[in-house]
Amino acid sequence: MGVLLEELFKAGYVLDPECSLFIKAQLMIAGILTELDPSLDQDKLVRKKTAGPVMKEIPKRLAVLPAWKYRGYRSMLSNGEVFREIF
DSSP states (O other), X not given: OHHHHHHXXXXXXXXXXXXXXXXXXXXXXXXXXXXXXXXXXXXXHHHHHHHHHHHHTHHHHHHTTTOTTOOOSTTOOOHXXXXXXXX
């Protein structure tokens, strides 16, 4: 991800400062976690931590299913994102 961002910046793309800080923080956390536990699968950890909140939102998700991109849930994931991961 860091290499991709570097190439985008070289090509002249500009990100909002808050977005840049968020990305930098995520890269730093990923580096720290790798140093602490090289065998840690960060994607698996994130899926595990988000599964519970998403399951609690299922009734509300079904009620607003046609609003595929709606993100008004506590998990902030849209129906499209959730169903894409499931199926």
